[in-house]
Amino acid sequence: MALAKKERKKIDPNGWLLTYGDMITLVLCFFVLLIGEPAQDSARMQLLSAAMGGLGPFTGGQTLDEGPLALMGSTVNALPSSQRKNQMGAAKAQAQHLQSQDQNNLIQQVVEDPERGLVITLAGDVLFAPDSVELDIERNRRMLQELAILLNSPELAGMTYRVEGHTDSVSPEFISREFASRFRSNWDVSTARAINVLQYLVDYGAPESRMQVTGFAGTRPIVFGDDPESRAYNRRVEIVVLTRGHL
Incomplete structure (x- = not known):
């Protein structure tokens, strides 16, 4: 009984603030990127929009970097005209x-x-x-x-x-x-x-x-x-x- 009371005292009632703070930081970073990017860079904007799908509950890990996969997408789009x-x-x-x-x-x-x-x-x-x-x-x-x-x-x-x-x-x-x-x-x-x-x-x-x-x-x-x-x-x-x- 004494052990159970001792364990309950270790629970921090304000622990949720850490997760909340992480989420606010991510949202803030997103808007900084959104405002800082030139409006004419449509490809970058599409990548940013696609990355929002990774900000839902318990998900994430999607990158905003236009790496080889983005280049491959451009190549695929060009295939019909090339053919x-x-x-x-x-x-x-x-x-x-x-x-x-x-x-x-x-x-x-x-x-x-x-x-x-x-x-x-x-x-x-x-x-x-x-x-x-x-x-x-x-x-x-x-x-x-x-x-x-x-x-x-x-x-x-x-x-x-x-x-x-x-x-x-x-x-x-x-x-x-x-x-x-x-x-x-x-x-x-x-x-x-x-x-x-x-x-x-x-x-x-x-x-x-x-x-x-x-x-x-x-x-x-x-x-x-x-x-x-x-x-x-x-x-x-x-x-x-x-x-x-x-x-």
Whole structure:
């Protein structure tokens, strides 16, 4: 009995103040760090917010140091854009190889557009007669098959494509009466030509579910001029491997 009383006397009734003081000190340190960090350092702020999860009852030990794990997080976030850049590079190399093998000069150029993506330009006068939207398949079958294989290649898995039709500034009514009776404007002509190219690409194996089609008439010339050579250069169909911003 005397021993029990002696042990009770050893208990400090103010012992809780030590734990309370530790907690107040941690909270004070947090706000000092919070106010002292520049507002523009968003990565540091995110780390500070994440560390708050370790200040609950009986937990802790989380660090505010942006060490290798934080750097790894930045690397992981950059992986999708890095993978897409590699895919664009692979597509460009393969398209340029096809262009070098193109005896009919169907592929006018292969360029990377920072806004749209990789643009493969096909010569409209090689694909179509001036007064027609029907594709000259006998002349262009092999190259369209090769382009379809490219669009369906494992290197471009998951990519989205758009087939764009473009005409010159000459209205169908100035080409022929029959042509004007079928197509009211170059909007109809450019869209019909783009659809026909898309259909052949799909027939040859291009992934239809990842394809888009549109017509721009003569609103997006790449050569400004009303001479025959400029108009011929503007009559084209473009296959665009789209960037994420244009999906």
